[in-house]
Amino acid sequence: MLRSVFVRSLAASAFALTLGAVSGDSASASEFNEVLDIGDKAPSFENLPSADGKKLSLADLKDQKAIVVVFTCNHCPVAQAYEGRMKAFAKEYADKGVSVVAISVSTEPEDALPEMAERVKAEGINYPYLRDETQAIGKAYGASVTPQSFVLGPDRTVRYMGAWDDSWRAAKAPEETYVRDAVDAVLAGKDVAVTEKRQVGCGIVYE
Template identity: 75%
Template sequence: MHCRPALVRSLAPLLALTLGVVSVGSADASEFNQVLDVGDKAPAFEKLPTADGKTLSLADLKDKKAVVIVFTCNHCPVAKAYEGRMKAFAEEYGKKGVALVALSVSQEPEDELSQMTARAKEQGFNFAYARDESQAVGKAYGATVTPQTFVLGPDRKVRYMGAWDDSWREAKTAEEHYVRDAVDAVLAGAEPAISEKRQVGCGIVYE
């Protein structure tokens, strides 16, 4: 199922769901996540294959001051719109001891590992791009759209989750930088002023 970016900002949830564009609101575990809440321990993942031919486990990042996990994919235009921002973040915050991990659970043909490898090379990704064929990690995090972001503190508890910023179309139009602000707070030993925002993007289809 493909995302149609012109309709991402639709305010009609039923229409959005029909089109595979999801903006989820649930009060089961948190305001916008049916599985996790801010303050929960982040689910671990182990030996996921990555686009560079290696494997990645959350435990491999144990020395990082913070970890940012972005559920993304190749085919979603909203996810693509954030690739430049993700590269800029990885370049800047990698020097501060922060790891950025892109993680795909998509079952679309263009999101197979070989296609991820090609995309990572083409776009010059400077962060790990991992694949979870089982989709178990996406389910454990309650991920519903691409891109959807989780900021983990040094204790690997969720400190922020939701949208990367408030403007998916162009980085220069964003006024609220949720992920950067949350990571800055974590690095300063503080709690993020905003810990959750509604995720907007292409719906993740679970098998």
């Protein structure tokens, strides 16, 4: 798979900023995801440990009208940049029957469950932050970068996937709010206008 990679320095450490893409000869399921396509049934997850010491399964959220699954991690600056927006969204939409669920499949030491718990406490994260050391759920969703978002409808089919919005930099406010727009459409019983956008972030390394 071909990806455009931009290397940047942050706090004296380099990270890869990846624009998710697929090669022209790839048998990809969609434009930017080699595994899932819009309308596919979302892969389930069961009893994933959470940073709050509990466990969560997708089935536990059966009463929710929509679920936003975001593959993320502690160490990625792009993922960090979106935490504030994710927290605000989770708070705003909680009473509308929408859940945000973050999942980390990163194998970096700073992304271990104890470190996740510390970040939840330090940053006041108000949505479940789950850990899958097997990386199976990330592979099942075709997640390639952090953060990468998937909006699931009430039937748990994928209605949107890709970037949260069109600007991860705090200095530039987003003009296109893909996840929010998709969730609003799902809640209104309408078709999602923009169903997929290229995911931008730090590449996920699968073992």
